Amino acid sequence: MMPSTLLGPASLxxxxxxxxxxxxxxxxxxxxxxxxxxVNWHGLFFLAFAVVACVMAVAVVLxxxxxRMAFYLVLSLGATAGLFFLAGAEFVxxxxxxxxxxxxxxxxxxxxxxxxxAPFVSIxxxxxxxxxxxxxxxxxxxxxxxxxxxxxxxxxxxxxxxDTGGVxxxxxxxxGMALVGVRVDDPSPGLAQENGGGNGDGSGGAAAGGRSGYxxxxxxxxxxxxxxxxxxAYLARAKRRRSSRELxxxxx
Amino acid sequence: xxxLVDPVGVVHYLVVGAVLFTAGIVCMAVKRNALGVLMGIxxxxxxxNVNFVAFGSPVLRADAGPLAIDGPVIALFVIVLAxxxxxVALAITLNFYNNHSTVDVDRADELKG
Numbered sequence: 001m002m003p004s005t006l007l008g009p010a011s012l013x014x015x016x017x018x019x020x021x022x023x024x025x026x027x028x029x030x031x032x033x034x035x036x037x038x039v040n041w042h043g044l045f046f047l048a049f050a051v052v053a054c055v056m057a058v059a060v061v062l063x064x065x066x067x068r069m070a071f072y073l074v075l076s077l078g079a080t081a082g083l084f085f086l087a088g089a090e091f092v093x094x095x096x097x098x099x100x101x102x103x104x105x106x107x108x109x110x111x112x113x114x115x116x117x118a119p120f121v122s123i124x125x126x127x128x129x130x131x132x133x134x135x136x137x138x139x140x141x142x143x144x145x146x147x148x149x150x151x152x153x154x155x156x157x158x159x160x161x162x163d164t165g166g167v168x169x170x171x172x173x174x175x176g177m178a179l180v181g182v183r184v185d186d187p188s189p190g191l192a193q194e195n196g197g198g199n200g201d202g203s204g205g206a207a208a209g210g211r212s213g214y215x216x217x218x219x220x221x222x223x224x225x226x227x228x229x230x231x232x233a234y235l236a237r238a239k240r241r242r243s244s245r246e247l248x249x250x251x252x
Numbered sequence: 253x254x255x256l257v258d259p260v261g262v263v264h265y266l267v268v269g270a271v272l273f274t275a276g277i278v279c280m281a282v283k284r285n286a287l288g289v290l291m292g293i294x295x296x297x298x299x300x301n302v303n304f305v306a307f308g309s310p311v312l313r314a315d316a317g318p319l320a321i322d323g324p325v326i327a328l329f330v331i332v333l334a335x336x337x338x339x340v341a342l343a344i345t346l347n348f349y350n351n352h353s354t355v356d357v358d359r360a361d362e363l364k365g
Contacts (some may be wrong), residue, residue, distance in 0.1 A: 040258075042259070043256050044256060046264065050264070050267075052272040053272065054272070057271060057272050057276070058271070060279055060291055061282065066285050066287055068289060069287075070287075073294065073295070076272070076295070077298060080301070080302060083268065084305050086260070086311075087311055088310055089308070089323070089327070091324060091328075092327045093268060094264070094326045099331050099335055100294075100331060103335055104338045105294075107338055108287060108291065108338065108342065111290075111346065112287055114346060114349070115346070120354065120356065124284075125284060134278075136278070136281070137275075140277060144266075144270035144274065145267065145270055148263055148266035148270060148359065153313075154261070154262040154263045155262075156261060157260075157262050158259045158262065158312040158313060172322060174321055175321065175324055175328070178277050179328075183318070183321065189338035204309045208326045214325050221329055221332055228337075228339060229336070229339060231343075232339040232342070236346065236348075
């Protein structure tokens with residue numbers, strides 16, 4: 001365990017070097033020296049999506065107008081979907097675009113439009129609260145960054161996509177099999193014997209119990225989604241019943 | 253550590269996730285509009301999702317192993333549960349708006365003793 005006095009500067013050094021590249025180091029060593037064929041496009045696109053995601057997330061916090069907050073949130077979540085694509089999780093990225101940006105945020109925008117009366121479009125926060133939230137945010141961010149930079153294995157650079165032979169395995173088929181309870185990457189011992197050894201790392205028997213598929217969580221989430229949507233419909237319908245009763249009382 | 257020269261690693265994604273998470277926490281705490289609080293929750297869930305995907309990504313780490321399936325599956329669950337949460341929270345907010353004619357969460361203090 002390293003003392004915190006050693007970890008502190010290291011955790012500050014990381015984001016500084018990350019941001020220092022944006023500030024000016026990139027023009028010196030990135031664009032001028034590196035020929036076009038050697039540019040790490042993966043890193044370049046990661047940087048673009050990461051900057052959009054982070055800046056728009058901060059803009060959501062700083063904006064007062066709720067309509068603008070919704071728009072910034074759309075941009076932030078869309079850039080996050082781009083990050084998922086770059087990480088090789090293309091199915092999650094597609095689901096992020098379809099469910100989150102296409103579904104949840106449309107729902108939120110409808111909520112904004114239904115409640116966007118003039119006094120509620122921008123509700124100011126007290127300055128003291130803003131200062132306090134800034135202090136809390138700085139401490140939380142420092143803790144999270146220190147935790148991220150403190151593990152050495154996470155600081156190792158990843159692989160260039162070209163290093164994997166140029167092909168990244170499509171993810172949707174193993175994901176779908178895992179959701180119905182079959183792990184194609186880690187066959188069970190019986191399956192491994194049928195296949196004549198399986199993946200061959202010998203760890204299948206002991207670890208297979210904890211690496212089962214996701215059939216039960218999938219079913220629970222399905223039922224949970226059904227119950228939640230019925231509940232949301234009930235809440236919306238109760239509101240209409242109440243308003244009709246009020247109308248009949250007012251007519252009396 | 254420079255993303256233009258070195259390959260992108262897990263820690264880059266962790267930094268993005270930390271920024272999204274912190275922005276969401278502050279958004280939940282500071283916003284007085286109930287829909288602003290909901291947007292903060294979405295940001296927090298997305299920050300967690302970025303971490304899940306990064307730890308399970310076979311591109312970012314060579315030793316992802318079984319996490320290559322676990323990470324995306326958990327991220328999918330988070331997305332679905334976030335959709336469910338947004339539906340219920342929006343219904344509650346609209347009910348509150350219809351009963352109180354405001355979306356200011358500071359006015360929702362009727363249960364105070």
